Each structure stands twice: as C-alpha cells, then as structure tokens.
Amino acid sequence: DTAVSQTPKYLVTQMGNDKSIKCEQNLGHDTMYWYKQDSKKFLKIMFSYNNKELIINETVPNRFSPKSPDKAHLNLHINSLELGDSAVYFCATGLAGYTGELFFGEGSRLTVL
Amino acid sequence: AQSVAQPEDQVNVAEGNPLTVKCTYSVSGNPYLFWYVQYPNRGLQFLLKYITGDNLVKGSYGFEAEFNKSQTSFHLKKPSALVSDSALYFCAVRDKNAGNYQLIWGAGTKLIIKP
Structure with a gap:
C-alpha cells in the first residue's frame, strides 16, 4: 500500500490545455507539499498545506492552483499550460x-508540447 | 539568508572505496539537517537527519553524516561504496529561527559508483 501516491505518473499534453495531478497519502501526516523538479534536477517548493490550510505559496504563476479537499489529499491544477511547465512534480508529506x-511520491512527469 | 551548498555536481568513486558527498549550510539559528537520496525516475527518500546530540548520525543503507558546527558542514559518508549507491543526493536544512518549517534544499550531487 503506497504511502504517498500520485496520479498520473506521466502526462503529455499540448500548450494551452488544463491538467490536474492528484496526490493522496495514508500516513496521517498534517502537512502536504508540491515540489517542482526541473530538467537540471533543482527542487523548488511550490505550495504547502497544513490541515487543509495553505501555509506556503512560493512565487508560482497563478495558473497553478492547489486544492486540498481533506487532510489526505492535495491536488494540483494547472491552467493554460506552457512549455516551461514541463517538469517532474512531486507531492510530499510530513x-x-x-x-x-518528508515522504515523497514517485513523481508526475509533465511534458508540454 | 539561509542557504545550502553542495559544491560538487558529481562525485565518482570506485566500488569498495569510501565516499563523501559534501554539504555546507548557512542559517541564522540552530540547523536541522537532512540528507535525501533520489534514484532514477523515483521520488526522494529520506536517508538521515541531525537534530541534536551526537555529531555523527547514522542512517539508511549504511550511510552516515557528520555535523560540524564550526565548519557549518554536514557531509554524507559511507565506508565502502556499492554500485547500487549510484543516485542523486540532496542535502537540506531547516532553520528554527526562520519562523516556518520550510526546507532549504541543495542543488544535488550525482554520485556515480564504478565497478
């Protein structure tokens, strides 16, 4: 039973589309995060939620919108995708x-064409 | 400003030799230090952490790290490298004085163990 699971694992889409990535954790942790890892493997925190409340919101375009329906889930919705959004997105909990x-998911590789 | 530096983009070690992956940090208060490993196409995995106490911390897969306050370093070490240790290693720090729990990450060091 995977502790932090992300879906989908791979996502290929066209510029301008809207897509979502889902994250679920069964560890009972209070805090969930979204990280972006670029092609040079740099890790950048995007958002952090604590008990469904947004506590960290780094300089991220407002095309990115996180949603936490409950403590076990943190989803990432991206509008109007751009080429530069291509990256691996990691969900983490702690x-x-x-x-x-932190406990990381396996990542969701987003490719924008 | 808080920061973490991993001065080597890549470290090459022969199998069976000792390995060191370097990390230095800059924080205003007491540091809480972490090492994570990322295998290809996988998420990051926690290896070990220093919170307080003994400066030598032991972690998963035979790794250890030494906290050196005067040199503001937290180098990752292993006495005898395995080919399976080849991966990307990240050092990270939390600063208790920062007022939040955000981790500051290094840029990562690629470790290559050659048979």
Whole structure:
C-alpha cells in the first residue's frame, strides 16, 4: 500500500490545455507539499498545506492552483499550460514541525508540447 | 539568508572505496539537517537527519553524516561504496529561527559508483 501516491505518473499534453495531478497519502501526516523538479534536477517548493490550510505559496504563476479537499489529499491544477511547465512534480508529506522528514511520491512527469 | 551548498555536481568513486558527498549550510539559528537520496525516475527518500546530540548520525543503507558546527558542514559518508549507491543526493536544512518549517534544499550531487 503506497504511502504517498500520485496520479498520473506521466502526462503529455499540448500548450494551452488544463491538467490536474492528484496526490493522496495514508500516513496521517498534517502537512502536504508540491515540489517542482526541473530538467537540471533543482527542487523548488511550490505550495504547502497544513490541515487543509495553505501555509506556503512560493512565487508560482497563478495558473497553478492547489486544492486540498481533506487532510489526505492535495491536488494540483494547472491552467493554460506552457512549455516551461514541463517538469517532474512531486507531492510530499510530513509532520508539522522542524525535525520531521518528508515522504515523497514517485513523481508526475509533465511534458508540454 | 539561509542557504545550502553542495559544491560538487558529481562525485565518482570506485566500488569498495569510501565516499563523501559534501554539504555546507548557512542559517541564522540552530540547523536541522537532512540528507535525501533520489534514484532514477523515483521520488526522494529520506536517508538521515541531525537534530541534536551526537555529531555523527547514522542512517539508511549504511550511510552516515557528520555535523560540524564550526565548519557549518554536514557531509554524507559511507565506508565502502556499492554500485547500487549510484543516485542523486540532496542535502537540506531547516532553520528554527526562520519562523516556518520550510526546507532549504541543495542543488544535488550525482554520485556515480564504478565497478
């Protein structure tokens, strides 16, 4: 039973389309994150939710909108996709606090053509 | 400003030799330090962390890391490398004085273990 699961794993789409990536965790963690990993493998935090409340919202275009329907789910919706959105998007979870480690999903590779 | 530096983009080691992957950090308060590993086409996996106490921290897969406060470093080490250790390694830090739980990430170091 996968602890942090993301769907879809691969996503190929055209510029201008709208797409969503879903994340579900069964670890009972309070906090969920979306990270973007670019082609150079740099990791950039996009959003963080704690108990369904947005607590970190980095400089991300407002075409990206996270939604947390409950503590176990954090979805990412992207409008009007651009070439530069091509990346691997990782969902992660963790306990709130400074000392806890993060648990990552396997990633969703988005390719915008 | 808080930051993490991994000075080597790539580290090459022969199988059976000891390995070190370097990490230095800059935070204003007490650091909480982490190492993660990413195998190809996989998500990141937690390896080990330093919170307080003994400066030498042991983690998964035989890895360990040494916290050095004076040098602001947290280098990852393993006494004898395996080919299966080949992966991308990320160092990360949280700053207790930052007022939030955000992790600051290094750029990653690609570790290649040659048979």
